[in-house]
Amino acid sequence: xxxxxxxxxxxxxxxxxxxxxxxxxxxxxxxxxxxxxxxxxxxxxxxxxxxxxxxxxxxxxxxxxxxxxxxxxxxxxxxxxxxxxxxxxxxxxxxxxxxxxxxxxxxxxxxxxxxxxxxxxxxxxxxxxxxxxxxxxxxxxxxxxxxxxxxxxxxxxxxxxxxxxxxxxxxxxxxxxxxxxxxxxxxxxxxxxxxxxxxxxxxxxxxxxxxxxxxxxxxxxxxxxxxxxxxxx
Amino acid sequence: xxxxxxxxxxxxxxxxxxxxxxxxxxxxxxxxxxxxxxxxxxxxxxxxxxxxxxxxxxxxxxxxxxxxxxxxxxxxxxxxxxxxxxxxxxxxxxxxxxxxxxxxxxxxxxxxxxxxxxxxxxxxxxxxxxxxxxxxxxxxxxxxxxxxxxxxxxxxxxxxxxxxxxxxxxxxxxxxxxxxxxxxxxxxxxxxxxxxxxxxxxxxxxxxxxxxxxxxxxxxxxxxxxxxxxxx
Amino acid sequence: xxxxxxxxxxxxxxxxxxxxxxxxxxxxxxxxxxxxxxxxxxxxxxxxxxxxxxxxxxxxxxxxxxxxxxxxxxxxxxxxxxxxxxxxxxxxxxxxxxxxxxxxxxxxxxxxxxxxxxxxxxxxxxxxxxxxxxxxxxxxxxxxxxxxxxxxxxxxxxxxxxxxxxxxxxxxxxxxxxxxxxxxxxxxxxxxxxxxxxxxxxxxxxxxxxxxxxxxxxxxxxxxxxxxxxxxxxxxxxxxxx
Numbered sequence: 001x002x003x004x005x006x007x008x009x010x011x012x013x014x015x016x017x018x019x020x021x022x023x024x025x026x027x028x029x030x031x032x033x034x035x036x037x038x039x040x041x042x043x044x045x046x047x048x049x050x051x052x053x054x055x056x057x058x059x060x061x062x063x064x065x066x067x068x069x070x071x072x073x074x075x076x077x078x079x080x081x082x083x084x085x086x087x088x089x090x091x092x093x094x095x096x097x098x099x100x101x102x103x104x105x106x107x108x109x110x111x112x113x114x115x116x117x118x119x120x121x122x123x124x125x126x127x128x129x130x131x132x133x134x135x136x137x138x139x140x141x142x143x144x145x146x147x148x149x150x151x152x153x154x155x156x157x158x159x160x161x162x163x164x165x166x167x168x169x170x171x172x173x174x175x176x177x178x179x180x181x182x183x184x185x186x187x188x189x190x191x192x193x194x195x196x197x198x199x200x201x202x203x204x205x206x207x208x209x210x211x212x213x214x215x216x217x218x219x220x221x222x223x224x225x226x227x228x229x230x231x232x233x
Numbered sequence: 234x235x236x237x238x239x240x241x242x243x244x245x246x247x248x249x250x251x252x253x254x255x256x257x258x259x260x261x262x263x264x265x266x267x268x269x270x271x272x273x274x275x276x277x278x279x280x281x282x283x284x285x286x287x288x289x290x291x292x293x294x295x296x297x298x299x300x301x302x303x304x305x306x307x308x309x310x311x312x313x314x315x316x317x318x319x320x321x322x323x324x325x326x327x328x329x330x331x332x333x334x335x336x337x338x339x340x341x342x343x344x345x346x347x348x349x350x351x352x353x354x355x356x357x358x359x360x361x362x363x364x365x366x367x368x369x370x371x372x373x374x375x376x377x378x379x380x381x382x383x384x385x386x387x388x389x390x391x392x393x394x395x396x397x398x399x400x401x402x403x404x405x406x407x408x409x410x411x412x413x414x415x416x417x418x419x420x421x422x423x424x425x426x427x428x429x430x431x432x433x434x435x436x437x438x439x440x441x442x443x444x445x446x447x448x449x450x451x452x453x454x455x456x457x458x459x460x461x462x463x464x465x
Numbered sequence: 466x467x468x469x470x471x472x473x474x475x476x477x478x479x480x481x482x483x484x485x486x487x488x489x490x491x492x493x494x495x496x497x498x499x500x501x502x503x504x505x506x507x508x509x510x511x512x513x514x515x516x517x518x519x520x521x522x523x524x525x526x527x528x529x530x531x532x533x534x535x536x537x538x539x540x541x542x543x544x545x546x547x548x549x550x551x552x553x554x555x556x557x558x559x560x561x562x563x564x565x566x567x568x569x570x571x572x573x574x575x576x577x578x579x580x581x582x583x584x585x586x587x588x589x590x591x592x593x594x595x596x597x598x599x600x601x602x603x604x605x606x607x608x609x610x611x612x613x614x615x616x617x618x619x620x621x622x623x624x625x626x627x628x629x630x631x632x633x634x635x636x637x638x639x640x641x642x643x644x645x646x647x648x649x650x651x652x653x654x655x656x657x658x659x660x661x662x663x664x665x666x667x668x669x670x671x672x673x674x675x676x677x678x679x680x681x682x683x684x685x686x687x688x689x690x691x692x693x694x695x696x697x698x699x700x701x702x703x704x705x706x707x
C-alpha cells in the first residue's frame with residue numbers, strides 16, 4: 001500500500017480549490033445583507049457544516065446497518081471515520097451559529113430546535129467514541145458502535161421535533177417573505193449561488209476526509225497484522 | 234454427534250483457533266487438554282453456541298451451526314467454571330427458572346429428580362448464596378441436565394473444588410455419562426482426564442495436536458507425551 | 466399421508482407452542498428478577514433512597530414558593546426518575562453479567578428478543594414501583610395533587626420509552642470497561658425527546674390544560690416508544706451474542 005490513489009489525490013486538490021472559491025463567493029461575491037451586515041456571511045459555512053454533520057451521522061448509521069448485516073470491517077471503518085469527521089463539522093456548526101447569533105440577538109446561545117439538536121448530535125457522537133473506547137474486543141466494538149449509531153441516528157429527528165414543539169426562534173431562511181420575522185432574510189440570486197456552492201464544497205471536503213480517514217484505518221490495521229505475524233502469533 | 238471441520242476463530246486480528254478438526258461419536262467422553270491460551274474455552278464456547286466461528290463448519294446432533302443454533306441448544310447442557318446460578322434464589326427456584334426457560338413440562342417432578350441425582354435434595358430450599366463451591370458446582374450440573382440433553386459440555390468443572398467435592402463431581406459425571414450421553418470436558422488435570430474419559434485430545438496452538446484413546450493411555454508416560462506434543 | 470386440512474393445523478400447533486414457549490420464557494425472566502429482588506431488596510432500596518434524596522436536594526437547591534413550584538414539579542420528578550432509573554438498569558444487567566448468568570440465558574433455546582422483553586418488563590416494573598412511592602410522598606411534602614389519571618398515563622408512557630432504550634443500552638454498557646459511567650452518557654442524549662415530552666405532558670395535566678395542547682406530546686411519546694421497541698427487538702441479538 002503505497003502513496004494515495006490518484007482519485008484521492010484529485011479529490012484532495014479539488015477540495016482545497018473549491019474551498020478557496022467558496023470562501024471568495026461567501027466573503028466577496030455575495031452581497032452584504034441589508035439588516036444583519038457582514039456577520040451574515042457566516043451563514044454559508046454554518047449551514048454547510050450543519051449539513052455535513054447530519055450527512056456524517058446518516059452515513060455512520062447506514063454503515064452500522066451494513067456492518068451488522070454483512071460483517072465486513074470496511075463498514076465499521078467508514079462508520080468510525082464518519083463520526084470523527086461529523087464531530088468536527090457539528091462543532092463548527094455550533095460555533096459559527098454562536099458567532100452569527102451574538103450580534104443579531106445579543107446572545108451566544110439560543111434554545112431553538114436546530115441548535116439544540118446539533119448539540120445533542122455532538123453528545124451522541126462523543127458517546128459513540130466513549131463506548132468504543134471502553135471495549136477491548138474489536139468485533140464487539142464494531143457491533144456496539146453500529147447499534148449505537150443506528151439508535152442515536154433515529155433519535156435525532158425525534159429530538160428535533162420535541163424542541164420544535166417546545167419553542168422556536170431560529171430564523172426561517174429559505175423563502176420567508178416576512179421582514180419582521182427576527183433574523184429572517186430573503187436570499188438574492190447571488191446569495192443562493194454562494195450558498196449552494198458552499199454546500200457542494202463542504203460535501204466534497206467531507207468525502208475527501210472520509211476517504212483519507214478510512215484509508216488511514218486500513219493502513220493501521222495492516223501494520224497491526226504485520227506486527228502480530230512478526231511476533232510469531 | 235459432534236463434527237468440527239477446519240474451525241477458525243479470530244479475535245480481531247488475533248487467531249486463536251487455526252483450522253481445527255474434531256469428531257466426537259455418540260456416547261464418547263472426550264477430555265480436551267492443553268496449555269492456557271491454546272483455545273480450549275474458545276472451542277467450547279463455539280460448541281455451546283455462545284460464540285461464532287470465523288470460518289469452518291460445526292455440526293452437532295445433525296444440526297449445523299450457527300444456522301440451527303436454537304435446535305442445538307435444546308440438546309446441549311453446558312457447565313462452565315462460573316456457576317450460572319442466581320445467589321438470591323433457592324436451589325429449587327433456580328432450577329424451576331431454567332425449567333421454564335427451556336419450556337419443560339412436569340417441572341416439579343423433573344426438578345426433584347435432578348436434585349436427587351446430584352445429592353442436593355435436602356438443601357433444595359436453601360439460598361444458593363449460602364452454598365459451598367462444591368455444592369454450587371453440583372447444582373450447576375443439575376441445571377445442565379434438567380432438559381435431558383444428548384450432549385454435555387464442561388469447561389474445567391473441577392476448578393476451585395476440594396478433594397471431596399471433586400470426588401462427588403466425578404461420581405455425578407460418571408452417572409451422567411453412563412446414560413449414553415456424549416461428553417466433552419476441558420481440563421488441566423491429566424490424571425483426572427485419563428480416569429473419566431474414553432479419549433484424550435490435546436489442543437495446542439489452535440489445533441488438535443494429538444489424540445489418545447483410553448486403551449492406549451499409559452498414565453506414567455502421559456505427562457511426557459503431553460509435553461512433547463505441546464512443545465512440538 | 467396426513468389429510469390436506471391437517472397440515473396447516475400442525476403448523477398452527479407448532480407455532481402456538483413456539484409462542485407459548487416464548488411467552489413462558491419472558492414470564493420466567495420477569496418472575497426471576499422479581500423474586501430475587503424481593504429477597505434482597507437491594508435494587509429497590511437503592512433506587513428509592515436515591516430518588517428521595519434527589520427530591521430533597523432539589524427542594525433546597527431551588528427554594529421555590531408554591532406558585533413557582535407548580536411549574537417545575539414535572540421537571541424535578543423526571544430528572545429524579547431518570548437518574549434513579551440508571552441505577553436500576555445498571556444493577557439489573559450487572560446481575561446477569563457478573564456471575565456469567567447471561568450465558569445461562571443465552572443457552573436457552575428461545576429467541577433472544579424474549580430475553581430483551583423479559584429484562585425490559587422487569588426494569589419497567591422496578592421503575593413504576595419507585596414512581597409509585599415517590600409520587601405520593603412528593604404530593605404530601607409539597608401539597609400538590611399528583612395522582613391524576615392523565616398524568617399517570619403520561620408517566621407510564623415516558624417510563625416505557627426510557628426503559629426500552631435503557632435496557633438495550635445497559636446491555637451494551639455492562640460489557641464495557643467503563644460500565645458505570647457509560648450508561649448515562651449513552652442514554653441521556655437518546656431519550657431526550659421522550660423526557661421532554663414526558664415533562665411537558667405531565668405539566669400539562671398538572672395545570673389542567675386542554676387535551677388538544679397536550680396531545681402532541683402524547684403522540685411524540687407513543688411514536689418514540691413504538692419506534693424504539695421495534696429497533697431494540699431487531700438489534701438486541703447483536704448486543705448479547707459474541
